[in-house]
Amino acid sequence: MRSPQPLRNGSDNNRSPSAPRFHSTVAEHKLRRFNSLILVFRLTSFSFSLASSVFMLTTSRTSDSPHWYHYDTFRFVVAANVIVAVYSLFEMCASVWEISRGATLFPEVLQVWFDFGHDQVFAYLLLSASAAGTSMARTLKDMDTCTVSNSFCVQSDIAVALGYAAFLFLGFTSLLSGFRLVCFIINGSRFHL
Numbered sequence: 001m002r003s004p005q006p007l008r009n010g011s012d013n014n015r016s017p018s019a020p021r022f023h024s025t026v027a028e029h030k031l032r033r034f035n036s037l038i039l040v041f042r043l044t045s046f047s048f049s050l051a052s053s054v055f056m057l058t059t060s061r062t063s064d065s066p067h068w069y070h071y072d073t074f075r076f077v078v079a080a081n082v083i084v085a086v087y088s089l090f091e092m093c094a095s096v097w098e099i100s101r102g103a104t105l106f107p108e109v110l111q112v113w114f115d116f117g118h119d120q121v122f123a124y125l126l127l128s129a130s131a132a133g134t135s136m137a138r139t140l141k142d143m144d145t146c147t148v149s150n151s152f153c154v155q156s157d158i159a160v161a162l163g164y165a166a167f168l169f170l171g172f173t174s175l176l177s178g179f180r181l182v183c184f185i186i187n188g189s190r191f192h193l
Contacts, residue, residue, distance in 0.1 A: 032099060038176050039095040045169040046088035049126070052162035053081040055155050065149040066140075073136035074156060080129035081163055084122050084170065091115070108184070116181045119174035126167040133160035 056078045060067040068074040094105045104111035137156050140146055146153035183189060 028102075034176070035095060035099050038173060039092060039099065041169050041173040041176065042088050042092045042095060045166050045173060046085055046092060048162050048166035048169065049081040049084040049088060052159045052166060053078055053085060055162060056081070056159035059152050059155040059159070066145060066152050068156070071136055073132045077129045077133040077159060077163060080125050081159075081166065084126055084166060087118060087122055088170070091118075108189075112177070112181045112184045115177040116174070119170060119177050123167055123170045123174050126163055126170060130160050130163035130167060133163060 056068050056074060059065075059074075068078065094111075097103075097105050106114060133156070137153065137160055140153055140156070
């Protein structure tokens, strides 16, 4: 005997597998707003990681001041922020595609896992790079580097702080993509409605 309750993947027992799911206009507007919020967080994360990279790359104004590439930690900060900026740019394009077309760039199951997995990995990458940058900036302040070249230390501090801000917004994006993943696992759709 079959159970009258719906299956776990979101389909009904009475509905044929080829019948399309009904989406009301309210659900479509909520989905579009949710995807727009993800787009705003991705844009903010992109902006902060790009600004962090630019600040770190422009720390050396004169030939006698220290250069960011002389320190492995600051190279890690630059690399992590550039990687996250490129990833965020790709994901912004995918979000715009999803908002405008109503479909994901990849197949839906791949898209939700791709977004969540990469958001997690790159958020932790940014956090570790910013923590390492903070440690190096404090070490430079304890030495006489910051008394000789104060602008280098100020700009590296700003770059690290922008990296933390990029991590914060990428973390928010990761929470939202995690929500989409859980909704997909429970309902078989990216959104709970």
